Amino acid sequence: MSLESKWKEQNVLVTGGASFIGSHLVDKLVSLGSKVTVVDDLSSGTLKNLSQSKEKINFIKHDLEYTTKEDLKQMFKEKDYVFHLAAVHGGRGFITTHPADVCSNASIDHHVFQACTEANVQNVSFASTACVYPTELQEKIGSDYKLKESDSNPKNLDGYMSADIEYGWGKLNSEIQLLSFVKQYGLKANVLRFVTAYGPRENETHAIIAWIYKALEKMDPYVIWGDGNQERDFTYVSDIVDGCILAAQKITDGTPFNLGTGRRYTVTDVVKMICKVMGWSPSKFEFDTTKPAGALSRALDNTEAKNVLGWEPKVSLEDGLRKTIDWYTKMHNPKGSVNQDLLLEHNTKVPS
Template structure:
């Protein structure tokens, strides 16, 4: 696709993932409009392209605003959401459920504006939680809107994302609006905050926390996927998926928090002198989660390219260069539960 003749709207485009997508689309020559209410995003994340994009600070829960920002847009990447790490979604179910309203408003505005294509960032949290006690790679067909018992999502956040998928499919069905759904798995990298597991562990090494806290027994696994791979996947989904079907964007490797911590200790050249303390009373979510991306690869050509070790190294480099130890130590526990 020639992106140089496309005008793209990125909702949540100043956020962790959104800012990387913004930079990538600008590099491809697209005209980019970012809409973000800055509840978790930061304008500093898009400083490098600030003179090349249009930025609008606004709340898309307002239908009038949502309609306004669609003017002149060809393609939409809908990333805006109320979300955070496991601690946040466990403590803020009502906030996370508001995504159902947000998604419906954005999709309604896009359909009325006859937008060429919408790409929606869903989540691996839509997958049934009861099948994630063992190491089973999750395939897209494990969620079904047609079969009885075809859905059993992960907390209110997962259910809201699943309803977002259903809403987008409905707009494709009724209005013919081309769309793609990307189910993301445990994204990490520069600009992510401490409410997410991997960056939380990086932060604890940064402040030299000892004993070193790991939520749960540390054996729970996730398919940690580097942000540049996710961004590439979103663009490929936009280019190749038109029928509002879902594709997985995530690694197929089950990576434990204990392994992440060991890599961080090795790469920073530091380890806690009082050892690791596993906090069994903290929320950890499902036991195991990783995605089968074979369908995505067949449909779009996507596969993750960043190795875990290199991705962690780049995340550590960014975090250590852009934070102050004393500042991070202040209210550190609250950072783990924030957006």
């Protein structure tokens, strides 16, 4: 069945649909002919992100943490598919400095899973994260180990599980919570584990945009958090969206899938790639090891996504960086200095 025939006229709800990834997913679903409703409290997302599809969607401004059963009943009524991306989230600096805030995701997720169950949705897709994996598997620079879904298996409640700070533990707990609805009520569901997603519409609390922002402002010395040797797997947003749609079509038992490229790049190398694309380089790089740097070496094994979903990443890091830099430089006017608050707070208002 073609994508167009599968999704045409389907009633789809996207929570967090005005956010970075959510808005790209909304645009894709609209292009496939779906009837899309977006629920977002605009705490990090913006209506500007939805400008491409705003005339074709139903937008509801609503905080899913503070809600009522009646509100949920009306929002989720007669929805065929739900993509649940709403969360208190951000880059490493944000999630490190907002541990209590990110823990509130548990209540948001519970409300959504309960509403999906009561509305008898065909399938709910839950946006999870590579932070659900044990940090002890990510402590060696130069490692060639790729994190597998089985390294954090929410179906194996008798086994050992660990995760990366409060944000990762919260997402892992919500995966377990989702499976409890699958087991007890027969809810149809799937889970996608994202890793360092990037692209247009992302904010400066996330790594790639933060690095582009610093280069645009010609920060010199250019400050990199950590020692710069941290290794990451970067996934472009259109590849993330494709994986979400494929999982919604094929997976209903709550199984998690990694959406990553399986390739590692050091932070310093990516920063230098960005500077090269932008045609500028600082006279000096400085490394601030007092700032949160996260896991030392992280890459995802995408074998299951390839074999079961038929998914694999299409956008190379260099091409993705060019697309993202082109968007960011068109949307933002340099001020001549870096606003440090912008790197930690996604709702900091700075005029463009």
